[in-house]
Amino acid sequence: MEPPIKTQVEKILDEGSGDHRSVIVRLGDREENQEPLLRLATDAIRRRNMSFSARDVLPEERREASRSRRRRSSERTRREWQAAAKTMAAKFPTTPKQARAGYLKPLLAVEVVQKAIVQMSASRNGRRPSAVPNFWTSTSVLLDLEKADLAKLPEELQEFARGVYPMDVRGVYPNRALRLPRMFEAKNFPPEVLENKVSAWGVNAIGAMAAWGAYGARGKGVKVGLLDTGVDASHPDLKGKIAAWAEFDEKGRFVIDSKPHDSDRHGTHCAGIIVGGNNSGQWIGVAPAAKLAVALVLNGENGGTDAQVLAGIDWLVEQKVDLISMSIGGLTLDYETPDTYTKAIVTCLRAGIPVVTAIGNEGNQTTGSPGNDIFAFSVGATDYRDRPAGFSGGRTHIVRSSDFIPTENLPLPYYKPEVSAPGVAIKSSVPGNDWVAFNGTSMATPHVAGAMALLLSATSIRKTVAPYERAFLIQNLITGSSEELGEAGQDHRFGFGRVEVLRAIGFAKERGY
Secondary structure (H helix, E strand, O other): OOHHHHHHHHHHHHHOOOOEEEEEEEEOOOOOOOHHHHHHHHHHHHHHHOOOOHHHHOOOOHHHHHHHHHHHHHHOOHHHHHHHHHHHHHOOOOOHHHHHHHHHHHHOOOHHHHHHHHHHHHOOOOOOHHHOOEEHHHOEEEEEEEHHHHHHHHHHHHHHHOOOOOOOEEEEEEOOEEOOOOOEEOOOOOHHHHOOOOEOHHHHHOOHHHHHHHHOOOOOOOEEEEEEOEOOOOOOOOOOOEEEEEEEOOOOOEOOOOOOOEOOOHHHHHHHHHHOOOOOOOEOOOOOOOEEEEEEOEEOOOEEEHHHHHHHHHHHHHOOOOEEEEOOOEEEOOOOOOOOOHHHHHHHHHOOOOEEEEOOOOOEOOEEEOOOOOOOEEEEEEOOOOOEOOOOOEEEEEEOOOOOOOHHHOOEEEEEOOEEEEOOOEEEEEOOOEEEEEEOHHHHHHHHHHHHHHHHHHOOHHHHOOHHHHHHHHHHHHHHOOEOOOOOOOEOOOEOOEOOHHHHHHHHHHOOO
């Protein structure tokens, strides 16, 4: 057992309260070679770090990209490159059953784990012990352990690793309690906002309406995954647009017989920004012809947990969504961030699914997880004058050690957010057939998700680009086409700039997508 596991456990024991700890244990997946994908992701991050302009991030033309691959194949043999590409594409998406068969079996034989499973099963009215909550996209398991048993866990894992089954534990993390993101109802509206009669000002500001007219693109055929407080599917701006629904409890367990509903207002508001119509007299959604797959992973009253969100990610990948929007997270103060979500996000990227996340509402030099994860596509908030919202987060983070970054690239600093979008005085739907304007990076994030939906519906990207390259291409087009604001290159307030989807589609078309 590597020393970091023991250190992680000691920290959880010191920082928690009570006699029990709820932890997420992440295991390695020995069957999956992700090195080519991770090198692609790392190269993209390093390229962003050194870019002086957003335009430097734009992808090459398709023909040039093909030439680049041929050049790479001359540096190592063509056979090696083809083998790497085949490895990335062959078995994805891994089915939940296949994934769990690989990582669950050895862990379930550890003594303290068996004890925890029996206790957790007893609380579930006698369901079988194998029903321990587990999350295949992150190869992780949720355990509720007594403090004494958690203290024994590193030693028992180390002893068991020498036994019959190979044990490859990569991390132990607290199952954090996640609060509902702070959002503020806008009261005073300046003329620049009120003069937008046809649409909410953010829809117009990012070029969405222009893209509708220029390319006839409104998101048709695109399925957006939304993790939030739920959704009011009966709202007139959302009716008929909820393609799939699920609810998960605080342990990440599927709630049987749940029907679409919003435990707060947050989820319905974010849903409206992505796909809402114009029943209020104004268009509120960036991609009104797109569909949503919605998972309730935050309860409006009690908040949620990391386990709920990880379960939601599993479900969305199984629903074959084209992208994920998450306006959720927990505040992180350290420059080194937890990698609770990193494997799940990498799994999404491997499937061609960008993960769009809010950076947080605690202001400059703060961020929230999972928005600050190195592979997340995080979003800050701007106002109607393209100024950064005072509450919008952003800072420099650093990775010192990682299962996901090639050793030669460590330590690796990276900046957050990637881009920004309208997040002040944003009108959208709320339960009860009503509309309200809110402030928050939660409102900026669905603008970017909607922009990606428009980009996909206006181009051939989904049909012509391999999954393991698709998410990076989408992210680079959105980033590289942004309206550059603030410092040259990427900064902590705007990222590379405010999203401009009409320009993104134009660049994609120009480059042959």
